[in-house]
Amino acid sequence: MAAFDIIVAGAGPAGAAAARALALCAPELRVAVIAPDASCIAGDARRGRGEVLSPLLQPVLRQLGLWQGFLAQGFAPSHRTLVSWEESGLRSSEWLLMARGPSWRVPRAGFDDWLSSEACGAASRIDARVAGLARKADGWSVDCDDGGRHSARLIIDASGRGRALADRLARRARTRDRLIAAYAEATMSGPAAPELLVEACEDGWWYTLALDDGRRAFACMTDADLAHDLGLNTADGWRAALAKTQFVSAIAGKIVAIDAPRLVAAGTRAAAATVGFRFLCAGDAASAFDPVSGHGVVKAMRSGAFAGYAASDCLARGDAAALDRYGAFVAREAAAYMTTLSEHYQSVSRWAERPFWRRRRAGTC
Ligand SMILES: Cc1cc2nc3c(=O)[nH]c(=O)nc-3n(C[C@H](O)[C@H](O)[C@H](O)COP(=O)(O)OP(=O)(O)OC[C@H]3O[C@@H](n4cnc5c(N)ncnc54)[C@H](O)[C@@H]3O)c2cc1C
Structure with missing residues (x-):
């Protein structure tokens, strides 16, 4: 057994x-969570993976009974995003009128640590990497x-x-584009707009926002081959690309010290969320979205x-079709996202001849 x-x-x-x-829904099931302890993961690997959480976080946390605990952490609400995208000006996208409230600026390592300690409490924690x-x-x-070595009736990757x-079992996830982030954190000489600023540029787009420790994140998003040609993994190449922006470079004028840029894979990937017998993928393991989606x-x-609900329907209630329903939901969500993503990139007509934008207009990323 x-x-x-x-x-x-x-x-x-x-x-x-x-x-x-x-x-919450099947406390009788014996669940193990296998993951390396956060203290064993290099600090760098926990940065540059998203510090702004969408307003739609609220209904998910409420459903999981974690909303009050989240509010008690004192993470910073953010009521607007500044955007330069279709046109050269800067506009403000306000969250004030959203029924779900603001977006949230979080230190990602702090948010992930809080979530995992709150959410995994009822499971057996095994501090290791699956191999x-x-x-x-x-x-x-x-x-x-x-x-x-640990055995289970069902796996969620x-x-x-x-x-x-999952990659040991199935074909690798299909990579839809080669988007990469050249990410760096900086110490600033004075305050600047804390909220997320997104600016399209000739070779992709940039984002910047204030971090909780007084530092600031800057990232250039482009395709991996273009990042190589631009030398974005070097301080000189990264600064030269930054100098071509209008609004991000204005904020960067206050940089007093900056870390070396680090390249992080950020492309869209899609795979089947059900892989063979009682095996589900969830999160980025099932489908990874372009960070522009937020x-x-x-x-x-x-x-x-949803993977948890499907697993409990299958094992605790004998509903074997639940796993396929989950797979179909993930596939529908990924298809809707692909349509929205394509429309979002195609709304930019500037730099139509530059490879980054030409690929997205032609759908050949
Ligand atoms: C540059 C960039 C910017 C982004 N910006 C945003 C943003 O602003 N807002 C937003 O919402 N999202 C953003 N994202 C996306 C977001 O970071 C991911 O979608 C999200 O972290 C996915 O969560 P996950 O749990 O699926 O995977 P992860 O967050 O990657 O978690 C995977 C977990 O698996 C563990 N693990 C890895 N290997 C093993 C193993 N062998 N055995 C056991 N455990 C293992 C890891 O330690 C970790 O705990 C961004 C991503 C990038 C690349």
Whole structure:
């Protein structure tokens, strides 16, 4: 008999939401969350992965009974985003009239740590990385990098873009574009607009926002080959690209010290959310959205929660079709996102001959 009913690999937003949903709707199931302890992950790897959470976070957290706990953390609400996109001017996109309230500026490591400790409390926590997978008669056996081996009737892979288990089973996720972030954090000489500022430029787009520790994040988003040609992994190349922006470079005038730029994969990826017998993917492991959507974390939490509900319907209520329904939901969500993403990029007619924009207009990223 398997030691656990469900193993969740990963304790990011998707894995934490899956564990929480399972604890709420099927507390009788034995759930293990396998993920490396946050203190073992290099600080750099936890930065530059999204510091602005969409207003749609609220209904997801309410559904998981975590909204009051989130508010108690004192994260900063953000009532507008500044955008230069279709046209050269800067406009303000206000969240004030949104029924769901503001967006939120969070230190990502702090938010992820809070979420995982609140949401995974009812599960058995195993501090390790999953490293291998084998099919058994009644489910799966998972090998970990600490030498441990754990069995479960059902797996939820929530290990992010790395798809630590799913890639061992299925075709790799389909990469729709080669978007990459050249990300750097800076110490500033004085205050500047704290909210998110997004600015399109000839080779892609930039974002900048204030971080909670008084520093500021800057990222140039472009395609991997263009990043290479522009030398965005070097301080000189990155600064030269920054100098071509209008609004981001005005804020960057207050930089007194800046870290070396770091390249982070950020492209759209899609894969099947159900992979064989009782195996689900959630969050970025199922589909990874372009950061321009601003929905990565909320989408990951929603799919994690839905994967948890599907797993409990399957194991606790004998509803085997629940897993396919979950897979169909993720596929529909990804298709709707692709349409919106394409419209969003096609709304920019400036720089029509530059490769970044030409690829997006032609749908050949
Ligand atoms: C440059 C950039 C900017 C972004 N900006 C935003 C933004 O502003 N707003 C937003 O909402 N989203 C943003 N995103 C997207 C967002 O970061 C992701 O969509 C979100 O983190 C996905 O959550 P997840 O739980 O699926 O994966 P992750 O957050 O990647 O979590 C994966 C978890 O799995 C664990 N793990 C990894 N490998 C293993 C293994 N072998 N065994 C066990 N555990 C493992 C990790 O330690 C981690 O706990 C951005 C992304 C990028 C790249």
